[in-house]
Every structure is written in structure tokens, then in C-alpha cells.
Amino acid sequence: MAATCPALEATNLARGYGDRWAVSGINLRLATGRSLLLAGPNGSGKTTLLRLLATTLQPNEGRLQVLGKNPTDDAMAARRPIALLTHRTQLYNELTALENLEVSARLLGLKPDKQRSTALLERVGLSGRGQHRARTFSAGMRKRLAFARILLQDPQIVLLDEPYGQLDPSGFGFVDKLVEELRRQGKTLVLSTHLLDRAAPTLDSGLILKGGRMAWVGPARDLPAAYAHETHP
């Protein structure tokens, strides 16, 4: 059964703020284990679309199914397999890195496991920082910690909103490696970025948003060329 229903399926999804549509007419079918590169100029609705897919934002129109489940029927069941990395790192500044991970673990119903958390911190390049408060971290370090939290959740669907943002060049390599690893583990992936040449080779499919609407779809490797065409016709 699982093979027949896509990991993410959106039909005519639309969401507005005030008097304008942030995204509209989104049709998307992403099979389990496949990946999508999301591109578009600033304000084209990438973040809104990712939040819609993560079920934290309610669509005004259209329908979304996550692994065959409708989020409006059972929000908790639909949300469980999804993780979203946003611009904001959503950390508690006054808690240490390890404590931030522990909070997530408890809410996910996992037993707080210091060894596992420490290993995760090592994996994202924050070894030895476990006892430091998140407030003292630089923007890049916060991002790494947010990644550790996603790895802790171990979701089937990973949504990454600008994962390269605020990272240094060594961080770029870290994200590349992580994306590759997630792909190898068979995770479904949606990634939005402006660094098209960097992300395009490793992903399957591409989508360009313009003004909240789908402007181009095709294989990810063709996306950089198409993007140049779309933005400077």
C-alpha cells in the first residue's frame, strides 16, 4: 500500500495572507525517497509552500496528503513523519544545546539519551558545545543545532528551507553531505535554495515558483538553466 501513495501529494493548494495569495494552484506529487528542488526569487512563496507541506499552515484551498493521510483528519498522525528546517532556528536561547535536543526528544516520546544527543552534536560539528547555551551560538552554529534536532526526530520527509543560509563554506559541505546521507537513507526531501548549482546535481526534480504560482517543472539538473531563463527572459 505504501508504495501506491506518494509521500507528499498536493492538489491545487493555495494559501493567502490578507488580500493576496502567497501561493496558489500548487500541484505536487512526490514519491517516497524522491527529492524536489524548490527555487524562485525572494517572496515567491517558497517558505509558505514549505510550511503548508509541513502542515503548520492551513491551506485556504486545495488538499494535501502526507503518506496518504489527510492532515485535517488527524493532524498528529500526518505531522509525525515530517520535519521542517526554517529560517528561524526555533531554539530556546536560555537552554544548552543538549537541553534543546532533550526537549524535542521528550516531546517526540523518545527517552532522553545523552550519549545519542552528544553523538548527534558531533555529527553536525558541534562537539564539545553541548553544555553551552544556545544564546552564545553564532547563526551558523544555531543552524547546525537545528539540523541535529531534525536528525534526532529521524523523519521520513525532510523539508529544508534555505539550509545553506548563514553557514560558512565548510558548512556548505556539511549540508551537501547531510543531504546525500538523507537521500541514501531513502528519505523524501524538499529543499529550497538560491544556490542552484550546488543543490541541483544531487536532487531528482525541480520546481520554480514565481509570484506564488508554479512557473516551471522539470528535472532538477535542468533547473539552473531554466531559472536563468525564467528570471531574465
Place this chain on the structure above:
Amino acid sequence: MKRAFDKEHIIGVIGLLMLAYGCWKALFVVPAMNHFGEVGRIFFMHVPTAWNALLILTGSFILAIGALFNRKPSWDAALTGSVEVGVLYTALLVVQGSIWARPTFGIWWTWDPRLITAAILLIAFAGVLSARSFANNQGQRLRWTAVATIVAYIDVPIVYFIVKWLPRGIHQPHSFPSTVSTDYHLALRFNAIAMLLLGIWMTFRRARWILQQNAATAMSAAPGAALDAEGRTMVAGVEE
């Protein structure tokens, strides 16, 4: 441009006529009461206001539960209209009660279950309207109004209950001359129904205004799905 006649005006006109009749009875036909004298005529305005304030706010409570689940802008508009009319009636109620208390008890204000409840009712629902004006978008405005209305409404019996319960009230239960006439009942009932009809009329008009405002700033219909060069609906992603 000619506009269709809004049907709620019928309710409004009937309400106005009934109010005129009820007030005529109350002011000129009903005899002065043995204890209260002419001041007793205040009752024919005050009691219907109290009934209707509660009735309309009960309507708001029902609308709020409905709006929270169906999320329809029309329900939000009706909810806001009814809360506003409820606040108007409650404000009138408090002022009327205060004026009534001056000649009969010699005071403007006192610790009394009915007075305190009315005042809290007024402040709580005025707060609902105020919260509404702070909301960031239409969806949030609907949810905030509905949630605040539900909580405020549940608070009302609790306030009445706790104030009544504390034995500090000096309020005397009112009773009326047992020789009440038909005119007495006519005046009271006509005024009550008239105020209900007027309340419904005002709620409808206010809701219409809100919907009209929404229409001015509303989103156009969502653009449909984009089409590709061959005219097929675009679908992103990979299907197996």
C-alpha cells in the same frame, strides 16, 4: 445604480413600530405604581434591555462556536455584529440601572450581583471587540473573536454566581403590584420583542457592513493551477 431592497429592513420597521406602541403604553397608559410612582415606568425599558442583552450575547456564543468550526467570513461578520449589539445593550443596561438606582435606593452604584455582572459583561465583551481590532489577518481575527467570545460568555454565569453568593448585596428583590393590568404586560412584551427585532436588524446591518468591507479588500478567487506549453496542468515532483 439601483440596489435590491435589503430584507432585514422589514424586521427593523416592525421592531420600530412595536417599540413605539410599547413605549406609548408604558409612558401614558399604564398607571403609576404604588411604591415606585412614575419612576416605575423605567422598568418597561430596563427589563426588556436586560433580557435582550443576554439573549443577543447567547446568540453570539452560538455563532462563535459555529464560526470556530466552519470558518466562514459571513459567520464572523454576524458574530461581530451580534457582539457589538450585545455590548450596546449591556452599556444601556448599566446606565439605565444606575439611573434607576438613584431615586429608588439613593445610590448610583452598589455591590449587587446584577450590577456587577452587567458591568463585567460590558467590559469582557468590549475587550473581545478590542482584541478583534488587533488581529493581524482575517483568519486570526475570526479565531480570536470566537475564542474570546466563548470564554467571556462562560464567565458570565460564573460572575453572577459568585457575586450573588457572597452575602453582601443590599439589593431588594423587586415585586410588582399584584393588580397588574393587561397594559402592563402589553408594554413589557411589546418592548421586549421590539428590542429583539431591532437587535437582529442592527446585527444584520453591521454584518453587511463588515462583509462589504471584506469585499473591498478581499482576495480575488485563487488563480488556478499553471499550465505548461502544451496546455496540461503542471505537476511538480516525481511519481514512481
Place this chain on the structure above:
Amino acid sequence: MKQLASLLTLIPALMMAASPAVVMAESPADQREVCDDDVDNDGDGLVDCDDIENCSSFHTCGQIQGGWSWVIAVYGLSFAGFAGYALYITRGLNRARKEEADNDQAR
């Protein structure tokens, strides 16, 4: 929805649960003289306005002066309230409608 329905039945039930407390505490308060019901509520042998100790502040036991002015104040204020609000929404609605008509024309 189901949760809310169960809640709506819960509230009256809880209210009832609290009522013994209320009945208990209310009884002493209820034994005060009610000054206009022709009954000797507090059982001191004096009825209504004759019970000067308890009903002196109840002004109907004296003569209410200037009754009509209070009546006019209440009716006048109420009518003013209704009329003011009706005027406010009618003007608002008309303004909104005119705005829309202007917008249509501009298009």
C-alpha cells in the same frame, strides 16, 4: 466538536456540583426584610416600610420626587443609544458601498 459537546454538558453539571455550597451560604442573607412585598421577611413583626431599621434606605418608603425626569432620562438615553448605533452602521455601510462603486467605476 465532540469534545466541545461533552464540555457543554460538563459545565452545568459542575455548576450543580457547586450549588450546595451556594444554598448553604445563601440562607442567612435571605432573611433580610424585603421592603416592598407586603411580607415580614426577617420575622421582627414589622412589615415593609414599618420596619424602619431595615428599610430606611429604601427610598420608596419615602416619597420619590421628580419621577418623570428619571423616566425621561432613561428613555431618552436608550433611544439615543439605539439611534446613534443605527446611524453609525448605516453610514458605515453606505460609505463602504460607495467605495466599492467607485472602485468598480475606476476599473
Place this chain on the structure above:
Amino acid sequence: MSLLAQSRAVFLKDLLLAARGGSRLSGVLFFATMTLLLFSFATEPDPESMRRHAAGYLWLALLLSSLLSLGESFRAEVEDEALEGLRLLPVDPRALFYGKALSNTLFLVGLSLVLLPLSLGLFGAEVKSSPGLLLAFLLLGTAGLAAPGSLYAAMTSRARGQDLLLPLLLFPLVVPVLIASVKGTGLCFSADPMDQRGALLQVLTVFDLIYWSVCGLLFGKVIEE
């Protein structure tokens, strides 16, 4: 995972946050103390009237400081959109509410325990009932403040005019709880000739049950987007 376990997780997280934010604790404490002192200056220096009003001043100080502590407890949630992060997890919104409301109650109970001896000293009152009874009033009263407070603090946490909106919505709602708590605490400071304390506790419990269940159900609607 059960509602209880999730609520517990949220509660523990809030406790940890409160323990870390030492400045929050001391700031609210200072504010509450200051309020009590100001009340004592504003009263006529008549020992009898001061004693009679001790309970009222204690609860007013608690109410005013609850505004600060509620606002502070949600500041940590919106600073880096942490609440949004919690919403991304498969967590029942009711659990977020119960954890939050419980930690706020605990904070207010702690605050009231600090303010109690202070107000006893300032206003010359003394506890004439069993300490357990007084504690029950403090607990049930602060719980009645914390439940609608947490709901509305969450609602207004990301709004314009938050500082204005929270008291505007909260104060009329907590009137019955405030009345019952002041009365009950006052009776603990004096004799209780009509034996109303038990009944007051019963009534306060019912209020709390209503508030905690209604606000828990509505919380999800308030934080939704």
C-alpha cells in the same frame, strides 16, 4: 504518547526555562514586592482597615505580577519562534496548554508564598486557619488566574499591542476567581463565623475545572495559523 506525558514534557521544559531565567524570577518578585509596598503607602495608616484589606492587596499584587510572568513565559516561546517549532512536532496543542498553565501556576504559587509573609507583616494580619487551607486558596486561586492567562498570553504573544491586550482580555475574566480568592484568603486571616471557607473552596474548584477544560480545548485554535 499520552496527553499526560506530553504535558509533563512541556511542563519540565518550562521549569527549566524558569530556572535559567534568573532575572525573570527576581524581576517579577521585585515588582510584586514593590506593588505590595505601594498599597501599604496608599492605605490610611489605620491598623484595623489595613488588616481587613490584607487579602485584597495580596491578590491584587499577584494579579498584576501575573501579567508580567505570563508575558515573560511566552517571550521565550516567540523569541526564536520556539513555539512554532513545538507545533511542528506531533504534539497535542492541549499538552502545550496544560504544561504551560501548570508551570505558570507553580510560578504564581511560589510568588504568593513569598508575598504572604510580606503582606502579613506589612498589614499586620495573621493566619487564623490551618496553613493547609490557606495554601489551598492560594493554589486554586492562582490556577484560576493561570489558565485564562496562559490562553490569552499565547494569543497575544505575537500580536501588536500585546501589553495592552492581555490585561484588557484577562482582567474581566478573572473577576470571579479574584473575588472568591480574596474572600477565602480574608477568612483565613480572620475568624470565619459563617463557616464559608469550605464552600468557597468548593466553588473555586468548580471555576478552575471549567476554566482549565475550556481553555485547554480552545488553545489549539489560538496558536493555529
